[in-house]
Amino acid sequence: MRIVCPFCGERELGEFTYLGDAKPVRPVAGAPEDEVFDYVYLRDNIAGVMEENWYHGGGCRAWLKVTRNTLTHEISLVEPAAGAGARHVVK
Amino acid sequence: MKYSIFSLARAALSGHKNWQRTWRDATPKDRYDVVIIGGGGHGLATAWFLASEFGIKNVAVLEKGWIGSGNAGRNTTIIRSNYGLPGNTGFYELSMKLWERMEQDLNYNAMVSQRGVINLYHSDAQRDAYARRGNTMRINGIDAELLDLAAVKKMMPFLNFDNARFPVQGGLLQRRGGTARHDAVVWGYAHAASELGVDIIQNCEVTGFVRDANGKVTGVETSRGRIGAGKVGMAVAGSSSRVAAMAGLRLPIESHVLQAFVSEAIKPLIPNVMTFGAGHFYVSQSDKGGLVFGGDIDGYNSYAQRGNMPVMEDVCEGGMALIPMIGRVRLLRQWGGIMDMSMDGSPIIDKAPVDGLYLNAGWCYGGFKATPGSGFVFAHLLARDESHKEAARFRLDRFRTGAMIDEKGQGAQPNLH
Ligand SMILES: Cc1cc2nc3c(=O)[nH]c(=O)nc-3n(C[C@H](O)[C@H](O)[C@H](O)COP(=O)(O)OP(=O)(O)OC[C@H]3O[C@@H](n4cnc5c(N)ncnc54)[C@H](O)[C@@H]3O)c2cc1C
Ligand SMILES: [Zn+2]
Numbered sequence: 393m394r395i396v397c398p399f400c401g402e403r404e405l406g407e408f409t410y411l412g413d414a415k416p417v418r419p420v421a422g423a424p425e426d427e428v429f430d431y432v433y434l435r436d437n438i439a440g441v442m443e444e445n446w447y448h449g450g451g452c453r454a455w456l457k458v459t460r461n462t463l464t465h466e467i468s469l470v471e472p473a474a475g476a477g478a479r480h481v482v483k
Numbered sequence: 484m485k486y487s488i489f490s491l492a493r494a495a496l497s498g499h500k501n502w503q504r505t506w507r508d509a510t511p512k513d514r515y516d517v518v519i520i521g522g523g524g525h526g527l528a529t530a531w532f533l534a535s536e537f538g539i540k541n542v543a544v545l546e547k548g549w550i551g552s553g554n555a556g557r558n559t560t561i562i563r564s565n566y567g568l569p570g571n572t573g574f575y576e577l578s579m580k581l582w583e584r585m586e587q588d589l590n591y592n593a594m595v596s597q598r599g600v601i602n603l604y605h606s607d608a609q610r611d612a613y614a615r616r617g618n619t620m621r622i623n624g625i626d627a628e629l630l631d632l633a634a635v636k637k638m639m640p641f642l643n644f645d646n647a648r649f650p651v652q653g654g655l656l657q658r659r660g661g662t663a664r665h666d667a668v669v670w671g672y673a674h675a676a677s678e679l680g681v682d683i684i685q686n687c688e689v690t691g692f693v694r695d696a697n698g699k700v701t702g703v704e705t706s707r708g709r710i711g712a713g714k715v716g717m718a719v720a721g722s723s724s725r726v727a728a729m730a731g732l733r734l735p736i737e738s739h740v741l742q743a744f745v746s747e748a749i750k751p752l753i754p755n756v757m758t759f760g761a762g763h764f765y766v767s768q769s770d771k772g773g774l775v776f777g778g779d780i781d782g783y784n785s786y787a788q789r790g791n792m793p794v795m796e797d798v799c800e801g802g803m804a805l806i807p808m809i810g811r812v813r814l815l816r817q818w819g820g821i822m823d824m825s826m827d828g829s830p831i832i833d834k835a836p837v838d839g840l841y842l843n844a845g846w847c848y849g850g851f852k853a854t855p856g857s858g859f860v861f862a863h864l865l866a867r868d869e870s871h872k873e874a875a876r877f878r879l880d881r882f883r884t885g886a887m888i889d890e891k892g893q894g895a896q897p898n899l900h
Contacts, residue, residue, distance in 0.1 A: 437724035
């Protein structure tokens with residue numbers, strides 16, 4: 393697996409760290425316990441195309457949103473994760 | 484058929500042409516008292532214990548490929564009971580005791596080899612942690628010995644003792660730990676279960692659950708038609724989330740790939756199973772002579788049954804740091820399997836929140852050693868509708884109530900367990 397970082401170009405997997413599924417959104421403070429439980433512990437664990445958060449620690453140190461097929465490891469899209477870096481990318 | 488020195492002699496005299504099949508490849512009946520999904524070690528062991536211990540013989544094991552095609556046939560075969568937390572300690576020792584009598588129980592040679600498992604330590608803090616784990620084991624009646632540097636040097640003189648950064652200081656040894664032949668474990672349970680009337684049905688993929696008006700599971704839809712069931716137990720390891728999703732459940736599990744490696748065959752070198760405590764590298768030597776080794780999971784969700792280069796590199800670096808001379812040995816084969824990584828690193832053996840469905844999942848990278856224990860306690864749960872006392876903490880709701888069994892203390896980040 394290689395990841396084409398929007399800031400650094402194509403780099404080998406060893407430069408990146410995985411966080412996981414990008415879908416779960418942290419509940420607001422004071423959210424009901426069920427929502428917190430769901431966010432912390434339950435996963436869709438998709439067999440197929442999934443959006444995920446990766447960190448380019450061996451390069452630009454930006455967080456990336458990677459669209460990847462968990463059955464084949466094929467990567468179809470790499471974008472900066474929402475946040476500081478995103479606005480620096482010329483679309 | 485009973486295996487013995489006499490059956491071997493008889494077969495030898497007829498040129499080994501008259502062996503009966505080890506187990507019966509069955510075709511599905513309309514209905515069973517218990518249907519087990521997954522023909523790995525756990526599913527087959529469960530079926531055997533149901534038939535032999537709990538008197539439930541109208542049982543089918545449904546396997547989507549061939550039996551042992553999942554993690555049961557892909558693992559590095561280490562067995563041990565050196566866990567430190569309540570819930571795990573007793574359960575894995577129950578399993579170890581069942582390993583010690585498995586071959587007699589099943590009438591099958593599973594090559595169970597109690598060659599010892601040693602975890603090396605490289606700092607004072609690690610020694611203290613291992614001492615504590617060893618004491619926990621001994622308090623629970625499990626063998627454990629803390630070895631100092633001199634004892635490790637005597638046992639494994641070929642290690643790199645001059646590593647300035649991660650000096651070997653000693654190790655925690657469980658002499659009763661070791662290895663077993665993984666395929667033989669699968670075939671042995673299949674053999675013994677089949678003898679008691681269990682139907683083992685291959686190329687039979689479960690594609691859905693049949694539910695009655697109250698939502699109770701009353702059977703499964705499969706690639707070989709509908710099969711009715713009094714109860715359904717799932718033991719599908721890396722596919723746990725996918726199968727549970729068919730019953731509308733989301734589990735506290737992520738599927739990750741773990742790789743294993745085998746070198747070319749060399750003369751006997753590694754006397755036991757050993758782990759490098761300063762990185763992640765573990766190794767044993769098969770009877771054919773190959774070094775069997777591995778390390779961390781790759782760290783990203785995967786159902787691909789193959790891994791990538793960074794972990795290969797990391798594992799080999801760990802090996803070189805501990806045993807520099809293996810740099811001369813060539814890597815022969817490498818593969819991956821899909822781990823059902825739970826949110827605390829410990830398994831789930833419990834009734835599902837759906838009537839009629841029972842869960843056996845979350846084994847992470849350590850479920851081979853659990854095979855007999857898991858089969859026994861899962862059969863207990865299926866037969867009696869209550870948890871065996873050694874599995875009572877492996878509840879699904881522990882993630883909600885906070886009663887986690889987090890051996891590594893990593894929290895809900897499965898790729899770190
Ligand atoms: C590389 C590697 C090294 C490992 N090393 C060790 C070790 O040294 N020690 C240790 O204790 N553990 C180890 N493990 C973990 C251990 O192998 C697993 O935890 C254990 O085998 C899981 O239980 P099982 O044998 O029942 O799983 P599996 O053999 O994976 O059985 C599950 C079965 O379910 C079937 N299935 C899935 N979906 C369906 C469906 N829809 N319908 C029908 N059937 C289905 C699959 O085809 C599969 O055969 C290792 C694993 C790997 C991959
Ligand atoms: Zn980058």
